[in-house]
Amino acid sequence: MEVFTPRSLAEALRLKAEQPSAVPIEGGTDVMVELNFDRARPEALLNLNEVAELRGWSRDNGLLRLGASLTYTEAMAAPLSEQLPALAEASRTVGSPQIRNRGTLGGNLGTASPAGDALPPLLVEAAEVELSSVRGVRTLALEDFLVGPKRNALEADELITAVLVQPSGARQTFMKVGPRNAMVIAVCSLAVSVDQERCELRAAYGSAGPVTGLVTAPLDEVDSFPERVAEAASPIDDVRGSARYRRHALRVLAERGLQRCLT
């Protein structure tokens, strides 16, 4: 095994092109578990911690650019948390302070777990994912980036460089069901927004289908929306909960979320 530690994005992209099998590592909160438990033995690791271009966030003409290395701790801090409040709430539910200090958005997208907590709030805000390679840069709607459980649209020579969001300004919230406030993989989760300006209700569920799913409806369909959300999901029975429970919980979360956003 080898570790490459590029010092710039250009160098990182060149290395990824030369060695497509190299596994990117940011916070390592997913990758290291695989290594520690002998579940993965990649030929090479591509350590992205020293790539300054991937860090932090910026705003250009209202468009937010969240670097792939943005941590949950950073997403919880003002003023970003005021721009993307549901993402901040979701970030606060991730793991523990230790995990939030290391875990990144890029890593959550890379893992593309249906339980990834950053994904529902980003879907509700119609986020796009920026993918870069030596061939160039492309952006994909988050829905199109998430292609299956733990599968995403990354090509072998590409890196996730940023998440792009035009904050809606809509009232929004995130809720997660689990046995504890900390350290839980969601039994199911839901981000909800009520966009008065665009007259739209939006909700995105996690851990209730093969991928994080988005449900939208016109603003005047508030009453039927919780049922719509529950029906749109395709949960399964597993160790964390039954499909029936998950559907029920989504209905309740949708009601509560709407309540929070409408009052």
Place this chain on the structure above:
Amino acid sequence: MKIELSVNGERKEADVWPGESLLFTLREKLGLPGSKNACEQGECGSCSVLLDEKLVCSCLVLTAQAQGHEIVTVEGIAEDDRLHRVQEAFVQTGAVQCGFCTPGLIVATVDLLAHRPEPSDDEIREALSGNLCRCTGYQKIFDAVRLAARA
């Protein structure tokens, strides 16, 4: 691969496997067994250290990622021969039973008090939510944190 690390203010060198965790390097290569290994998956916090003044699980940091950064382990918390006030408070309140979780909790509490000198109970609960203790039932640990905050 050869790695140079800065641990508790000292430069250290180690020959590591490229996929090695910082926890393994600290314990097995650098003779710093204070950070404990219980789960190796970020769940228990017993391996907590400060990396550039941020609280992290050393089992989830690739040693190669720590190169060029400042690491503080529980061994670096005491001042000379005197226990740190957080360590003193843990001793005084009986927050140490088997002691396995203690190093991680000490580092996490030092980190908490650096940011929040007078934390509320909810803030303590949230700040220590990544550290598991199987012995104390957490009550004495809360007492220790409150005592250290007052000290």
